[in-house]
Amino acid sequence: MALSTQEIVNKLWNLCNVLRDDGITYHQYLNELTFILFLKMAEETDYNNKLPEGYRWEDLKQKEGIELATFYRQLLLKLGTESTGNIQKIYNNAQTSIQEPANLRKIIKHIDELDWFEAKDEGLGEMYEGLLEKNASEKKSGAGQYFTPRPLINVMIRLMDPKVGERLNDPACGTYGFMIAAHHYILKYNDIYKLGDAENNHLQTEQYSGCELVGDTHRLAMMNAFLHGMGGNIALGDSLSSYGESIKNKDLVLANPPFGTKKGGDRPTRTDLVYPTSNKQLNFLQGIYRSLHTRGGARAAVVLPDNVLFEDGDGQNVRKDLMEKCNLHTILRLPTGIFYAAGVKTNVLFFERGTTDKTNTKNVWFYDMRTNMPKFGKRTPFTESYFADFEKAYTSKDRNKIKDERFSCISRDTIAKKNDSLDLGLIADDSITKAEDIGEPIEIAKEALVELTSITKELNAIIKALH
Numbered sequence: 001m002a003l004s005t006q007e008i009v010n011k012l013w014n015l016c017n018v019l020r021d022d023g024i025t026y027h028q029y030l031n032e033l034t035f036i037l038f039l040k041m042a043e044e045t046d047y048n049n050k051l052p053e054g055y056r057w058e059d060l061k062q063k064e065g066i067e068l069a070t071f072y073r074q075l076l077l078k079l080g081t082e083s084t085g086n087i088q089k090i091y092n093n094a095q096t097s098i099q100e101p102a103n104l105r106k107i108i109k110h111i112d113e114l115d116w117f118e119a120k121d122e123g124l125g126e127m128y129e130g131l132l133e134k135n136a137s138e139k140k141s142g143a144g145q146y147f148t149p150r151p152l153i154n155v156m157i158r159l160m161d162p163k164v165g166e167r168l169n170d171p172a173c174g175t176y177g178f179m180i181a182a183h184h185y186i187l188k189y190n191d192i193y194k195l196g197d198a199e200n201n202h203l204q205t206e207q208y209s210g211c212e213l214v215g216d217t218h219r220l221a222m223m224n225a226f227l228h229g230m231g232g233n234i235a236l237g238d239s240l241s242s243y244g245e246s247i248k249n250k251d252l253v254l255a256n257p258p259f260g261t262k263k264g265g266d267r268p269t270r271t272d273l274v275y276p277t278s279n280k281q282l283n284f285l286q287g288i289y290r291s292l293h294t295r296g297g298a299r300a301a302v303v304l305p306d307n308v309l310f311e312d313g314d315g316q317n318v319r320k321d322l323m324e325k326c327n328l329h330t331i332l333r334l335p336t337g338i339f340y341a342a343g344v345k346t347n348v349l350f351f352e353r354g355t356t357d358k359t360n361t362k363n364v365w366f367y368d369m370r371t372n373m374p375k376f377g378k379r380t381p382f383t384e385s386y387f388a389d390f391e392k393a394y395t396s397k398d399r400n401k402i403k404d405e406r407f408s409c410i411s412r413d414t415i416a417k418k419n420d421s422l423d424l425g426l427i428a429d430d431s432i433t434k435a436e437d438i439g440e441p442i443e444i445a446k447e448a449l450v451e452l453t454s455i456t457k458e459l460n461a462i463i464k465a466l467h
Helices: 005-022 026-044 057-061 065-081 085-090 101-113 117-122 124-137 150-160 177-189 197-205 215-227 242-246 280-291 314-325 384-395 412-417 439-466
Strands: 168-170 208-212 234-236 252-255 299-305 326-333 346-353 363-368 407-411
Touching: 005 026, 005 101, 005 117, 005 124, 026 057, 026 085, 026 101, 026 124, 026 215, 057 065, 057 101, 065 085, 065 101, 085 215, 117 124, 124 177, 124 215, 150 177, 150 252, 150 299, 150 346, 150 384, 168 177, 177 208, 177 215, 177 252, 208 215, 215 234, 252 280, 280 299, 280 314, 280 346, 314 326, 363 384, 363 412, 407 412
Parallel strands: 168 208, 168 252, 208 234, 252 299, 326 363
Antiparallel strands: 299 346, 326 346, 363 407
């Protein structure tokens, strides 16, 4: 019986239990699984001819014991140093953490026995993204920091509406989730068989790009792109270094940059930022709006923590610069608890680069999806349905006609009077008791105090009489 994609994901994920005795973490396991899966996927997708002879799935699965362990290490080295293109990137610096050949053999056997027909039909990329999502949901793996919730990605993509022929970028791409979701969207709304050669070539080679600093995560991004049939235009590097200066002329940027400060409080090494700071998010934000072209229509949607909205000094300068160069038209205040770090408060900033660098923001619309919202987690999953009212407000032709207490407009002049703080647009929190509602509890407390005083007097009289 053919297995569904989700069943294959569960089976592959449960194989991690085999490696527990080798002390392998979930994140290491996903990398290990990627090395082995790529060989199997190459066989399933007729990609074998890109692999060197003697180092393919058929060769691996025939080995046993010490010979298998030795061959596997040779294979990783061979593919990481002597192959080219995406194969070399996926196996770059590849090393195995598996100590026990029997465990390696068991994983290869299980993968070989799976019926891949259904998974191929549904899309091998969907299977791999299922594994990435499993890894992100495992708190022990620490991978949640690389994984933006799928419902949020899908909503951001819909509202940004990427088009064939545009140049998209994610300067902190993690496992490439934004670009892959954008690719899904474009394929859904365009008949690629009707595209010309130039458009098809652009879609394959130039439409999407990304940059990822962490080697293992870059490997997962490359594998993800490969299984989705996308060109692997993903740099292994730091967007806050000189490499970031080359990210230019983009039509659309979608990103969820890493939170925190640069190690040791260092400033970025790229030299084109007007306000370089140790705050990574402020640097990423500057890099993003600088990477958008000024021909009109270049836009971005970026996930950023609350501190970007209110931080003084460089924070204020960057916000002013952003609102000068871009029309910062919408800020979505996101619920807490939807990311790996549960307490982090985040927002999505939606903005469009102006054709000039002056006074582009006239008003900022805020949508509060944070206050009086459910506590999200396993019992209350975070789904796209929660965004329905926001999407309706965002896409309205006349936002002034939207009657929604969560949606408010604040002028640029008002923001300037508040020291350019954007920590605005939150509604009243129902969990905080209003002053006018506490009169009755106070009266009850007073009555209880009078009664307690009376009882105390009676007790003291009895004690005195006993003595």
